[in-house]
Amino acid sequence: xxxxxxxxxxxxxxxxxxxxxxxxxxxxxxxxxxxxxxxxxxxxxxxxxxxxxxxxxxxxxxxxxxxxxxxxxxxxxxxxxxxxxxxxxxxxxxxxxxxxxxxxxxxxxxxxxxxxxxxxxxxxxxxxxxxxxxxxxxxxxxxxxxxxxxxxxxxxxxxxxxxxxxxxxxxxxxxxxxxxxxxxxxxxxxxxxxxxxxxxxxxxxxxxxxxxxxxxxxxxxxxxxxxxxxxxxxxxxxxxxxxxxxxxxxxxxxxxxxxxxxxxxxxxxxxxxxxxxxxxxxxxxxxxxxxxxxxxxx
Amino acid sequence: xxxxxxxxxxxxxxxxxxxxxxxxxxxxxxxxxxxxxxxxxxxxxxxxxxxxxxxxxxxxxxxxxxxxxxxxxxxxxxxxxxxxxxxxxxxxxxxxxxxxxxxxxxxxxxxxxxxxxxxxxxxxxxxxxxxxxxxxxxxxxxxxxxxxxxxxxxxxxxxxxxxxxxxxxxxxxxxxxxxxxxxxxxxxxxxxxxxxxxxxxxxxxxxxxxxxxxxxxxxxxxxxxxxxxxx
Ligand SMILES: Nc1ncnc2c1ncn2[C@@H]1O[C@H](COP(=O)(O)OP(=O)(O)O)[C@@H](O)[C@H]1O
Ligand SMILES: [Mg+2]
Numbered sequence: 001x002x003x004x005x006x007x008x009x010x011x012x013x014x015x016x017x018x019x020x021x022x023x024x025x026x027x028x029x030x031x032x033x034x035x036x037x038x039x040x041x042x043x044x045x046x047x048x049x050x051x052x053x054x055x056x057x058x059x060x061x062x063x064x065x066x067x068x069x070x071x072x073x074x075x076x077x078x079x080x081x082x083x084x085x086x087x088x089x090x091x092x093x094x095x096x097x098x099x100x101x102x103x104x105x106x107x108x109x110x111x112x113x114x115x116x117x118x119x120x121x122x123x124x125x126x127x128x129x130x131x132x133x134x135x136x137x138x139x140x141x142x143x144x145x146x147x148x149x150x151x152x153x154x155x156x157x158x159x160x161x162x163x164x165x166x167x168x169x170x171x172x173x174x175x176x177x178x179x180x181x182x183x184x185x186x187x188x189x190x191x192x193x194x195x196x197x198x199x200x201x202x203x204x205x206x207x208x209x210x211x212x213x214x215x216x217x218x219x220x221x222x223x224x225x226x227x228x229x230x231x232x233x234x235x236x237x238x239x240x241x242x243x244x245x246x247x248x249x250x251x252x253x254x255x256x257x258x259x260x261x262x263x264x265x266x267x268x269x270x271x272x273x274x275x276x277x278x279x280x281x282x283x284x285x286x287x288x289x290x291x292x293x294x295x296x297x298x
Numbered sequence: 299x300x301x302x303x304x305x306x307x308x309x310x311x312x313x314x315x316x317x318x319x320x321x322x323x324x325x326x327x328x329x330x331x332x333x334x335x336x337x338x339x340x341x342x343x344x345x346x347x348x349x350x351x352x353x354x355x356x357x358x359x360x361x362x363x364x365x366x367x368x369x370x371x372x373x374x375x376x377x378x379x380x381x382x383x384x385x386x387x388x389x390x391x392x393x394x395x396x397x398x399x400x401x402x403x404x405x406x407x408x409x410x411x412x413x414x415x416x417x418x419x420x421x422x423x424x425x426x427x428x429x430x431x432x433x434x435x436x437x438x439x440x441x442x443x444x445x446x447x448x449x450x451x452x453x454x455x456x457x458x459x460x461x462x463x464x465x466x467x468x469x470x471x472x473x474x475x476x477x478x479x480x481x482x483x484x485x486x487x488x489x490x491x492x493x494x495x496x497x498x499x500x501x502x503x504x505x506x507x508x509x510x511x512x513x514x515x516x517x518x519x520x521x522x523x524x525x526x527x528x529x
Contacts, residue, residue, distance in 0.1 A: 015400060017391040206387050209349050211377030212404045213370075295369065298351055 015207060016200045016217070018224040024192040027225070031232025031278060032239065034185045038178055038274045039240040045174030046267045052167045056160060061091075061129045063137065063155040065144065069120035076148055077123045083143045089129055089136040096124040185278065186285045189229075193221055193289040208297055218290040225286035226279070233275045299325045300346070300456065300487065305355030307341055315341045317511035319355070323489070325455075328482050330498060331491040333508030339491040340384060342508065343460050346489065347381045348372055360455065377405055380454035382462045384491075386445040388433040394420065394444050395429040401452040419447050423477070424470070439470060446474050450481055457481060459490045475501065 065080060067073050077095055084093040101121055129136060137155050144151050197204060207217055300323040307316040315338045323329060331339050344350045345357060348364065357364040359375055367375070380401070388397050395416055402412045420429055423443045433441050446462060462474065475497065482488045489506070492498065498505070504517040 015389060015392070015396075015403070017389070020391070202387070203389060205349075206389070207400075207404065209347055209376060209381065210401055210404050211373050211375075211379075213373050216404060297369075298349070 014220050014224065015212075016203045016220055018196065018200075018220060022196070022199055024196055025228065027189065027192055027228040027282075028232040028235065030188055031185065031229045031282065032235035034181050035233045035236025035275055035278055036239050036243075037181050038278065039237065039271060040243075041174045041177045041181070042271050042274055043240075045170050046263060046271070048170050049167050050263055052163055052170075056163050060160065061132050063127050063129070063140070063153060065125040065127060066152040066154065067123040067125070067148075068150050068152075069122050070150075073123045076151070077125060079147055080125060080144055080151070083147065084125075084127060084140065087136065087139055087143065089131060089133070090127060090140070091130050092128040094126045094128075096126060100124075182277070182281055186281055189225060189282050189285045190289040193225060193286050194293060196221065196224075197290065197293050204294075205297070208294075214291055214294045217294060218287055221290045222283060222286045225282050229279050229282035233278050237275050299323065299360055301356075301358040302345075303356040303358075305345065305352045305357060307338075307345060307350070308353050314353075314511055316345075316352075316508075316513075319511075319513045321506060321513060321515060323487055325487055326482065326485050328479075328488045328503040329490070330501075330503055330505045331489055331508065332493055332498065332505050335493070337508040338511060339508055340460055342506075342513075343381075343458050343489075343491060346456070346458050347379050348376055377401075377452070378455040380449035380452065380457045380486075382442075382445045382449045382457075382459040384460040386433075386441050388441060388444055388448075390433055393430045393432060394425060394436065394440075397433065397444055398447045398451055400448060405452060415451060416447075419451055423447050423473070443470065443474065446477065450477065453481070453484070454486060456487045457489070459488075461492055461494075462490060471497070 067076055067080070081093050081095065084090050098121065101124060127140070137157075141153055144153060204217060301321075303320050305316060305319045306314050308314045319342070331342065333339055341350075345352055348359075351365070360378065362371075362375065364372070364375070389400070392400070398416045398420060399412050402415065417426075417429070420426055423446070425440060425443055425447070428436060428440060433444065436444070442462065446459070449457060449459065457478065459478070462478075478488060478490070479501075490497075502518045504515060504519070507514045507516050
């Protein structure tokens with residue numbers, strides 16, 4: 001890698017005149033754009049995924065049991081609590097008192113909560129689970145139905161599955177985008193290499209006749225492409241950092257509810273890997289394309 | 299060490315440019331390849347420098363059957379062949395020095411060795427002052443000397459020169475010929491395509507004469523087959 005950075009002097013040791021500007025320099029712009037797109041796709045999916053998991057984390061491991069108001073409600077609640085205590089996976093069952101409930105419904109009452117005293121309110125039990133699994137929820141349902149048919153259990157299933165699906169979809173879309181970008185990049189680089197090889201066909205043939213090994217020729221194209229991609233990736237990454245800075249400056253104004261901290265190390269590592277993936281991709285594509293074209297020579 | 303057996307070459311669906319050519323070149327031999335323009339000298343050269351495959355026949359070079367070798371196996375053979383092309387084929391973006399250094403770089407020789415060898419040879423052919431100039435800034439004769447220097451710098455086992463003295467005034471032509479003879483004395487096999495009668499008269503080496511796609515060997519030293527019109 002060193003030679004790429006040091007190589008500033010004259011364009012010595014391209015035996016093939018790859019330093020001539022013949023149109024393939026657009027790869028710098030292409031790589032810059034593709035880098036930016038890749039970084040945006042990965043970081044957006046990471047942030048959205050995080051936001052969704054934060055919204056669901058309160059609900060994920062809990063469910064609510066609603067006992068309709070009635071004379072036997074307190075007794076039923078007590079027996080339900082006892083029954084729940086015997087299920088392994090239940091961490092805690094908390095009966096919400098009147099204040100909690102009036103707090104919950106206050107927004108819908110618009111300052112009338114002082115009059116709640118007379119209203120028949122349902123009894124709510126919030127159940128916290130150690131791990132959420134279908135089996136536990138089924139057991140709870142069964143236990144409670146045995147005690148009473150009127151009790152409603154809200155395990156937020158549809159909610160959660162929808163959100164999970166959304167998270168998965170976002171991740172998949174980001175991944176698909178990433179793959180498409182990488183494929184386009186590889187195809188464009190292969191095309192650029194092929195066109196340069198066609199332009200310099202005479203020189204290639206000369207080197208070939210002189211007994212230059214394929215890898216001697218491939219190295220020159222590879223280094224040329226590598227130099228262009230490096231520049232592009234650096235430009236793209238800088239643009240991304242600039243966007244990030246802009247985002248943090250404007251964040252208070254936009255009031256977006258987007259979590260920007262507490263991401264896993266793995267997500268940061270993945271974002272940091274994106275530029276390297278692009279560089280390695282261009283390197284391998286260039287190498288591969290040159291070798292393929294050379295193999296067609298006598 | 300170089301043997302052609304019933305070799306034929308045609309371009310595309312055209313007629314055979316070379317038809318049923320057989321000859322043997324001993325190691326360290328020196329031959330002129332002559333014949334009228336369009337006789338197929340350049341085509342035969344391209345077979346000799348492994349730039350083309352014959353459409354029929356066998357070519358054996360340095361004890362290898364060329365047809366049976368893979369691409370990678372041809373590389374070391376090609377590195378032992380020096381070629382002066384009729385149109386020079388210098389790399390226009392490289393200096394005289396870098397052009398001559400090319401065969402050594404391809405073989406992976408160390409840069410220090412390359413430097414001293416190339417300097418020495420360029421001085422010898424009288425281009426010591428032009429090392430850093432681009433071919434386009436040099437005269438035809440100077441370019442040709444660079445082409446010859448590039449062909450001999452790696453001391454090839456086989457040197458092929460396609461009309462190498464066509465552009466040269468006689469003094470430099472002689473100097474290049476003596477360079478080539480010196481290489482020949484060190485063991486290099488030489489084939490020079492030419493229709494320069496001066497050169498043919500002065501250097502009485504055996505001739506490979508091409509005409510109508512056929513090849514005849516003619517040795518001016520050997521009076522028995524001298525028929526005078528071989529040039
Ligand atoms: N690349 C080519 N494609 C088609 N025909 C060719 C090609 N090179 C040479 N020829 C034909 O082959 C014949 C021999 O050409 P060449 O080998 O250049 O002869 P010379 O070098 O003796 O003048 C000519 O008729 C020429 O037109
Ligand atoms: Mg010719």
